[in-house]
Amino acid sequence: MDTAQRTGVYDISVEHGSLQRVQADLGGARYCLHLNGAIDENWAAAYQLERRESRTSSRFELDPVAKAVWFAGVPGGDSTDIIDALDILDALVDRVNQRASRTGH
Numbered sequence: 001m002d003t004a005q006r007t008g009v010y011d012i013s014v015e016h017g018s019l020q021r022v023q024a025d026l027g028g029a030r031y032c033l034h035l036n037g038a039i040d041e042n043w044a045a046a047y048q049l050e051r052r053e054s055r056t057s058s059r060f061e062l063d064p065v066a067k068a069v070w071f072a073g074v075p076g077g078d079s080t081d082i083i084d085a086l087d088i089l090d091a092l093v094d095r096v097n098q099r100a101s102r103t104g105h
Contacts, residue, residue, distance in 0.1 A: 010097040012037035029073035039064050046100035057092045
């Protein structure tokens with residue numbers, strides 16, 4: 001995890017082109033996307049707070065070391081469900097950037 005960025009403005013973004021589908025247990029699917037930007041402990045802590053505070057964001061698991069986010073696909077879902085998930089993830093990352101940019105998440 002990058003610890004160089006302790007304060008200031010965060011500009012982490014979701015790299016949509018990195019979307020990968022991974023077969024999960026019980027026949028489901030999981031998806032992984034990479035994040036662009038320097039993720040430090042402050043940003044990761046802000047991410048966890050935002051994730052806990054939002055029911056729609058709770059499905060997105062952050063791996064700060066890999067700079068990646070994982071989420072489960074909706075059973076029986078289609079491409080519109082993935083597009084909706086990406087929109088929710090983009091909004092989550094924007095909120096985390098704002099929260100982490102304030103002093104002390």
